[in-house]
Amino acid sequence: MSGLKLSWQAGLALLFCVAAAIMLPLAGAAAPYSGGTTALIFVLVAGAALASALPVPNLISAAILFVGAHGAAWLLIAGITGNEGTARTSFFLLIIAGWLLAWRCVTVLSVLRPVDRLANTLLRLLIPVIFGAWILILWEAITRGAGIPFVLLPPPSAIGVRLANSLPILWADVNQTIFKSVVAGYILGCGAGFATAILADRVPFLRRGLLPIGNMVSALPIIGVAPILVMWFGFDWPSKAAVVVVMTFFPMLVNTVAGLAASGHMERDLMRTYASSYWQTLFKLRLPAAAPFIFNALKINSTLAMIGAIVAEFFGTPVVGMGFRISTEVGRMNIDMVWAEIAVAALAGSVFYGAIALVERAVTFWHPSVRGG
């Protein structure tokens, strides 16, 4: 037993390193890499690949891999910036080697099972962050290295610059689309769905009729009502809010009705022996029991609301709003602005979803999926 920790990722990375050394230089024409930088890149990649096999604790070998992979990627991208399209095979081989090392790093980290809760949470965050970072690194390296035309796919750094430079426009769009259309429509749609669900619960006839209809509607392309609602409510935000209301109504209805049926027989019988009224049973037993279902609907609706508002803007809008910006900037071939808008939309969507998830954890603290049982 030698104690060496061999892995196919590190082995392959070494192999790519050797191949890259044979096919030097890294880039043609302008030769942006000095001899020292090239040597440093090779030392980082090959050194990390070799060191990862050493019989040291997992945490240390993960740290070595992390530094090697990201340091090399940083140097490679910094060199190619300003010399787009000049990269040779050697450049891409090294990037792939770096990616393999990062993969190995994630694999090592995944095996770790820290006892400390804080460390565990950090690890849970770190692993997906490394994965996401490498998507950006590969994107940046390939678009810059291969010199992909800017109008097809701008590198993430350019999108970031554009984002930072047009914050006022983006803020106005967010204000129009999210704080007016989405929020108003979301509250109205979810509220109406919830109220109808309570009503359907009171009247079994309604429930038996509405549930199949609601299930069927969930399969329909509801987004198609957008042009009609834009015609009815005008170009400003009320029409977008109306689309959001229509899109969020049925998921809320169906999920709440299902949730209200979720409390157990025994528990309901217990409430009856307490001689509790319908409303007492509803508020003290059935609504809390329905909370996971209701939050599920709120989460689904958070995505649907964003989609509804943005797509509705494709059908007519005042000259502000995320959907408007996306469709006009695509027409003007300002693809970096489109990506900036998408990044903002992604951020807003994730924050929206995350906020609901946090509230859910606080409200349904008793549920097995939250307790971790």
Place this chain on the structure above:
Amino acid sequence: MTEAATNLAHPQAASAGLFSRIAAGSVFPVVSILAGLVIVWYVFAVILNGPFQRDLDRRAGETPGFVEFVGKTWSQPKPTLPAPHQVAANFFENTFLRKVTSNRSLVYHAWVTLSSTLLGFAFGTALGILIAVGIVHFTSLDRSLMPWIIASQTIPILAIAPMVVVVFAAIGITGVIPKALISTYLSFFPVAVGMVKGLRSPELMHLDLMHTYNASASQTFWKLRVPASVPFLFASMKVAVAASLVGAIVAELPTGAVAGIGAKLLSGSYYSQTIDIWAALVAGSVVAILLVTVVGIVGNIVERSMGGRPA
């Protein structure tokens, strides 16, 4: 069980007459609620189309009686809200009376949308299954990819649709592929999540049994995990096929309204052809219901042929 619970909660329902026995099924409530919706629709058609009709009448110097007025609001050529029979007539005319190759035939537009939906659905299902298999077998993929898959759905991915279509057109790829890619993006998620659940659904007992048989990982996969995941696969494919239709329709919006149900919606909104929009909506809904039904039927057949019993 739900039925029994209802009867317990409302003891009078069990002993009442014919009406409540009919009401206890779900067909009668559904039909009556739908009928109610149609009536509300007609009433709203009168209310919404009323102002414009009154305006027309005033200019023509006519003072129609109530019945005549209502009849006129239900037969405008470009109403704010077309009456159901106008939509039905338009739908029937454009579906059954036109040649299938005609540009105005809804069958033609539905077929254009359907083809990119199906292609995207096939891609999405394949991608979703692939990701699920990877996630189930590699811990590192599970921990690094899964959060991003979930995050990918919190972003309004349809916002990318116009850009994908335009960019692909710029490098010379047009037609069905860009639209199908958007459908793929929307449909891979339900399949991936459902399949991860499905492939992990065998209990520890079953896995232990495979272990005692000295089964290899691939044997366990093909003989235990895959059969166990089939019900999950079809349940998530139903969601995926509906999502993929939405993707195809939205992807048709920025292409300049050439063909497809989305294009029909857009051109209808440009030229205020409200009846056309509603008919296109009906066509889209019919396609959606057909797709979901077909997936459900195939799922039933596959499950039965694998020896599954309805739960």
